[in-house]
Amino acid sequence: MSIETLSTAQLRAAAIEVLRVNDLGTMTTAAPNLYPHMWSWDAAFISIGLARVSVPRAITELRTLLAAQWTTGMIPHIVFTDDDTGYFPGFDRWGTANAAALPPGTRSSGICQPPVHAIALRHILDRARENGGSDQQAAESFLAESFDGWLAWHRWLATVRDPDGVGLVEIHHGWESGFDNSPRWDGPYSRVVPGEVEPFTRRDTLHVADASERPDDAEYTKYLWLVQQMASVRFDDDAVRDTIDFRVRDVFFSGIMAASSEVLAGLGDELGRTGDAAELRELAARFRAGVASTVDPATGLARDYDVLASEWISTDTVSGFAPLVAGGDPGLLERQRDLLQGPHWMGHPDLRFPLPPSTSPASPAFRPRTYWRGPVWPFLNLLLGWASARDGQEHLHGSLRSASLDQLSDLKFAEYYDPLSGTPLGSFAQAWTAAAALEWIG
Ligand code: 9WN
Numbered sequence: 001m002s003i004e005t006l007s008t009a010q011l012r013a014a015a016i017e018v019l020r021v022n023d024l025g026t027m028t029t030a031a032p033n034l035y036p037h038m039w040s041w042d043a044a045f046i047s048i049g050l051a052r053v054s055v056p057r058a059i060t061e062l063r064t065l066l067a068a069q070w071t072t073g074m075i076p077h078i079v080f081t082d083d084d085t086g087y088f089p090g091f092d093r094w095g096t097a098n099a100a101a102l103p104p105g106t107r108s109s110g111i112c113q114p115p116v117h118a119i120a121l122r123h124i125l126d127r128a129r130e131n132g133g134s135d136q137q138a139a140e141s142f143l144a145e146s147f148d149g150w151l152a153w154h155r156w157l158a159t160v161r162d163p164d165g166v167g168l169v170e171i172h173h174g175w176e177s178g179f180d181n182s183p184r185w186d187g188p189y190s191r192v193v194p195g196e197v198e199p200f201t202r203r204d205t206l207h208v209a210d211a212s213e214r215p216d217d218a219e220y221t222k223y224l225w226l227v228q229q230m231a232s233v234r235f236d237d238d239a240v241r242d243t244i245d246f247r248v249r250d251v252f253f254s255g256i257m258a259a260s261s262e263v264l265a266g267l268g269d270e271l272g273r274t275g276d277a278a279e280l281r282e283l284a285a286r287f288r289a290g291v292a293s294t295v296d297p298a299t300g301l302a303r304d305y306d307v308l309a310s311e312w313i314s315t316d317t318v319s320g321f322a323p324l325v326a327g328g329d330p331g332l333l334e335r336q337r338d339l340l341q342g343p344h345w346m347g348h349p350d351l352r353f354p355l356p357p358s359t360s361p362a363s364p365a366f367r368p369r370t371y372w373r374g375p376v377w378p379f380l381n382l383l384l385g386w387a388s389a390r391d392g393q394e395h396l397h398g399s400l401r402s403a404s405l406d407q408l409s410d411l412k413f414a415e416y417y418d419p420l421s422g423t424p425l426g427s428f429a430q431a432w433t434a435a436a437a438l439e440w441i442g
Pocket residue numbers: 030035039041042077175177178179180204
């Protein structure tokens with residue numbers, strides 16, 4: 001069914017129902033079975049969708065996430081519900097109970113995800129002002145209440161994760177990127193040699209139709225080895241950097257850092273926080289420059305950097321479009337937009353919908369059904385759409401919007417989609433996919 005035959009009212013109602021099913025009251029699970037907890041960047045996108053339905057509920061989502069912020073400023077990538085049985089690795093396996101920076105009474109993982117949160121807060125505030133009244137009041141007081149938390153988060157990323165000030169965020173686990181098993185990380189992971197990893201039973205493979213769509217056990221062993229390494233130093237930031245076998249400057253994370261710091265600066269202006277706003281604008285400029293510095297002149301795509309191997313990571317993955325998220329030099333962005341809409345990406349002739357796959361179908365690394373190795377991830381299209389609207393690119397925004405609405409009119413709200421057949425894959429009723437639908441509808 002396309003969006004022409006399905007009414008937007010039906011799509012909207014179905015998306016709202018997905019958010020309702022995942023709603024635990026003060027947090028939304030990322031998905032009903034596969035991901036029964038709160039994930040950091042999922043929560044940000046979910047709150048964008050929630051703001052189209054209920055501003056107070058959207059605020060609650062971000063407030064719950066922020067309540068789990070570590071004393072260092074880090075926002076953890078998973079906030080666990082009390083029921084720990086549904087997901088592996090759960091709170092106990094993470095070993096974060098021994099971390100000095102874990103706030104008392106909270107249960108979270110010990111790594112982070114990209115900082116989309118200020119962008120989400122901006123959306124909530126905009127919706128609240130459109131509504132006026134109590135929504136506006138609630139969003140404005142939440143901004144005042146939470147600003148220092150978001151500021152501490154950005155400062156932590158800028159200092160702890162970019163100690164040399166190169167304008168790129170260093171990650172210590174593929175999970176921090178949110179692109180878990182992307183070909184981006186094949187090189188760094190090939191050099192991770194796990195020591196003794198405690199025995200484990202995976203649960204993720206129980207919730208997908210075909211286990212080969214997920215990372216394999218050898219990949220998972222490495223993921224858990226890195227968690228063990230961090231736990232062995234109680235997740236102390238400096239000690240982790242000295243210990244961990246995975247240190248990569250993540251260009252897409254850095255692009256989000258740039259965009260989000262700029263947005264947070266604007267929110268700081270609204271509160272009269274002039275000095276903090278100026279600091280955030282400097283961060284935005286630093287990370288924009290960092291992202292632009294990674295662009296391979298031959299391909300026009302941005303690259304990650306493997307710190308331990310001292311080498312660039314060149315892949316044909318959607319992360320190469322980090323400059324489009326970061327914003328910046330008009331010439332660079334124009335070249336990137338041409339590439340994105342060209343035959344290796346949105347314009348590839350075999351695509352079911354003209355949307356960017358996570359890995360280009362023209363790449364030998366492309367796997368159409370395997371997680372981050374090829375499928376289309378709907379929330380990413382929303383992010384690219386937001387950035388294109390910010391930059392006045394109405395045509396690109398419109399193309400992403402109409403193709404996304406067509407894709408999502410199957411009402412499955414899948415975690416990811418086969419770019420060639422359009423088959424929904426991974427978890428269904430994935431909350432951030434439903435949120436993306438709500439935001440696209442507007
Ligand atoms: C590990 C929740 C998360 C997303 C990530 C996605 C996947 C987790 C997993 O699910 O990661 O964090 O178990 O595979 O890769 O982007 O935030 O939806």
